[in-house]
Amino acid sequence: MIDFKAMIEKERVYDVVSFFAGCTKGIGYPQLDNFFVRYRFNVVSNGELSKVFDEMLRDGVVNFGNKMLVIKGPNWKEPKFVTEKKYGIS
Incomplete structure (x- = not known):
């Protein structure tokens, strides 16, 4: 099981x-926001999540799919912690 809180x-x-x-199907933006509200609220309250997300959209790292689904863009690369299999990622 992935330890989302620690990640x-x-x-x-x-x-x-x-x-x-x-992730295979991506994640809804409201769900993404909710993870940060739950585990790292300051990122949402100070606008960092929005700023970083806008930069990632502009740089083609992420895209929007149907119904505000956040999916990988043409310039997406796997984060290092995924290849290191941290937080229970297999």
């Missing part, structure tokens, strides 16, 4: 968003 608390916002975008 969100310890990793960069950019890498966490990349991880979720790279």
